Amino acid sequence: MASIWRYILAGLGLAALLLGIVAAVYLTLPPSASGPDLSRSKKTANGLFVASFEPEHGVVRQGELQSWLLTLKTAAGAPVEGAAITVSGGMPQHDHGLPTSPQATDYLGEGRYRIDGVKFTMSGWWQLHFSISAAAGSDSVVFNIVL
Amino acid sequence: MSRLTSVACLLALANLALLGGCGEPQFSDAEKKTIASLALNTLPSLKSDTTNQYADAPAAAALGSTLFFDVGMSRDGTVSCSTCHKIDRQFQDDLPQAVGVSHTNRRTMPLAGVARNPWFFWDGRRDSLWAQALTPLENPLEQAGNRAAFSHYIKKRFGERYERIFGPLPDLSAVPASASPLGTDAEKAVWNGMTAAQQDDVNRVFANIGKAIAAFERSIEPQQTRFDRFAIDLATGAAAQGDAVFSPEEILGLKLFVGKANCVSCHNGPRFTDNAFHNTGVPPVDGLPPDRGRVDAVAQVQADPFNCLGKFRDGDESACRELRSMVKDGPQITRAYKTPSLRGAADRPPYMHAGQFSTLDEVVAHYSKAPPSVEGVSEVHPLDLSDRERAALVAFLKTLSD
Numbered sequence: 001m002a003s004i005w006r007y008i009l010a011g012l013g014l015a016a017l018l019l020g021i022v023a024a025v026y027l028t029l030p031p032s033a034s035g036p037d038l039s040r041s042k043k044t045a046n047g048l049f050v051a052s053f054e055p056e057h058g059v060v061r062q063g064e065l066q067s068w069l070l071t072l073k074t075a076a077g078a079p080v081e082g083a084a085i086t087v088s089g090g091m092p093q094h095d096h097g098l099p100t101s102p103q104a105t106d107y108l109g110e111g112r113y114r115i116d117g118v119k120f121t122m123s124g125w126w127q128l129h130f131s132i133s134a135a136a137g138s139d140s141v142v143f144n145i146v147l
Numbered sequence: 148m149s150r151l152t153s154v155a156c157l158l159a160l161a162n163l164a165l166l167g168g169c170g171e172p173q174f175s176d177a178e179k180k181t182i183a184s185l186a187l188n189t190l191p192s193l194k195s196d197t198t199n200q201y202a203d204a205p206a207a208a209a210l211g212s213t214l215f216f217d218v219g220m221s222r223d224g225t226v227s228c229s230t231c232h233k234i235d236r237q238f239q240d241d242l243p244q245a246v247g248v249s250h251t252n253r254r255t256m257p258l259a260g261v262a263r264n265p266w267f268f269w270d271g272r273r274d275s276l277w278a279q280a281l282t283p284l285e286n287p288l289e290q291a292g293n294r295a296a297f298s299h300y301i302k303k304r305f306g307e308r309y310e311r312i313f314g315p316l317p318d319l320s321a322v323p324a325s326a327s328p329l330g331t332d333a334e335k336a337v338w339n340g341m342t343a344a345q346q347d348d349v350n351r352v353f354a355n356i357g358k359a360i361a362a363f364e365r366s367i368e369p370q371q372t373r374f375d376r377f378a379i380d381l382a383t384g385a386a387a388q389g390d391a392v393f394s395p396e397e398i399l400g401l402k403l404f405v406g407k408a409n410c411v412s413c414h415n416g417p418r419f420t421d422n423a424f425h426n427t428g429v430p431p432v433d434g435l436p437p438d439r440g441r442v443d444a445v446a447q448v449q450a451d452p453f454n455c456l457g458k459f460r461d462g463d464e465s466a467c468r469e470l471r472s473m474v475k476d477g478p479q480i481t482r483a484y485k486t487p488s489l490r491g492a493a494d495r496p497p498y499m500h501a502g503q504f505s506t507l508d509e510v511v512a513h514y515s516k517a518p519p520s521v522e523g524v525s526e527v528h529p530l531d532l533s534d535r536e537r538a539a540l541v542a543f544l545k546t547l548s549d
Contacts, residue, residue, distance in 0.1 A: 062415070062416070063415070063416055063421060063422065065265075065468050065469060065472065094412070094526065095524075095526070096479050096526055097474070097477060097479050098474070099421070099423040099424075099474065100469075100472040100473065100474060101472050101473065101474050101475065102472060103471075103472065116468060116471075116472065117468055117471065117472025119472075121413075121415075121421035121422070121423045122412045122413065122415060122421055123181075123412075123415070124412070
């Protein structure tokens with residue numbers, strides 16, 4: 001009887017050790033490299049501007065019509081004024097566009113533009129594509145948002 | 148002997164731990180999060196409608212309720228809103244296409260939670276509940292009335308109630324008995340002969356009829372179902388009791404709904420709708436006029452004098468962001484229709500915008516097969532669900548009606 005008891009204890013101990021190793025490996029692995037770049041601030045495609053894109057009221061809510069702020073600076077850090085901005089986008093994995101037509105509705109100073117009418121109707125990977133024309137030239141930038 | 152018993156107990160416990168903890172759990176954390184987001188207790192309280200200053204006025208809702216059930220609100224005195232939106236049938240009529248004064252080309256939509264919609268009708272050709280309520284009143288296939296006649300009728304039947312809510316009625320003594328910009332050729336001609344001030348007076352009374360009906364409809368809200376009780380228990384970790392216990396088939400259906408079958412992509416949130424328009428390849432119905440869905444509704448909502456940007460809106464233009472930011476063109480809105488709520492759906496066949504499918508089995512089979520659309524591009528892709536999986540989805544959908 002005593003030997004069965006010992007085998008069971010040893011078995012449980014080994015199982016726990018194995019679980020610990022698996023957990024440690026899992027937790028220390030780098031995040032999947034195939035996921036989209038989720039940075040909210042980046043250089044535009046040709047490096048003309050630095051663009052930042054944030055929800056105006058801080059939180060992204062699925063299904064709600066929200067306003068976001070697109071902030072445009074030159075590479076030297078000066079705010080970009082008087083930019084003409086068009087917005088498009090969609091869900092790359094679903095082959096469909098945006099459920100709304102977001103537009104740059106207001107210039108708020110210091111390179112900040114209000115992009116109103118943004119709505120994410122489902123969870124998943126969304127892309128917003130901005131075409132930007134300003135005195136310095138035209139450029140574009142894509143932001144990825146995953147809900 | 149006692150040691151043998153303790154070993155047996157330990158083995159039994161280890162087995163339980165393996166099955167319960169390390170085996171396949173009923174729902175993953177991600178699934179639990181999605182399921183919690185579908186439960187009715189996450190439905191926020193109804194927002195005010197600033198475009199309708201009477202939206203939450205009890206007297207307006209009371210008048211709206213009277214008008215909703217009043218067959219006098221039609222050309223021939225036989226049709227009311229409630230003819231198709233039947234109070235004991237989830238405010239719908241069980242028909243493939245509604246029948247008012249004549250046969251229409253669309254399925255009647257149920258009304259639970261209707262005040263939460265950004266868009267109305269299957270194609271979103273109206274942008275507020277009060278503007279929606281006006282449309283069947285003048286549709287020749289529905290109530291077939293005209294706004295001049297409705298103004299006279301309101302003054303005669305409900306003048307005092309109207310004035311207590313909306314203020315003095317205009318002088319209608321010189322307004323013709325029948326006239327409307329949307330009516331018969333004769334009614335249009337009479338309308339065009341009216342002064343701008345008379346047209347404005349009539350339009351104002353007509354808009355207020357819609358605002359009263361909308362005030363009433365705001366009280367129609369979805370009810371808690373078996374699914375909601377199950378979801379709350381799942382979220383809180385409480386042991387499900389009574390009818391909140393799901394059968395293995397219902398659990399499989401729910402897992403498919405939030406997982407492999409992708410239903411939750413569009414049927415999301417506590418109302419099971421994303422309030423958006425999608426082409427899902429639903430076939431047209433032989434014998435009905437051509438129907439292209441959202442793509443043809445864009446111009447209609449823009450042209451509607453009662454839309455959010457029109458002069459009959461109360462409050463300011465900040466309420467019009469949905470209209471301002473709507474998608475106006477592009478392939479995705481051709482034969483696109485609004486995602487309907489699934490709450491109560493099991494009890495109200497037939498399904499789709501023109502009653503194309505008579506059972507939920509047919510609906511699920513359609514999404515599993517995902518045939519191409521006759522026009523535009525269907526957003527859904529074949530799922531090839533097994534018989535067992537399709538039946539499980541239907542079993543789950545029924546929990547939204549119990």
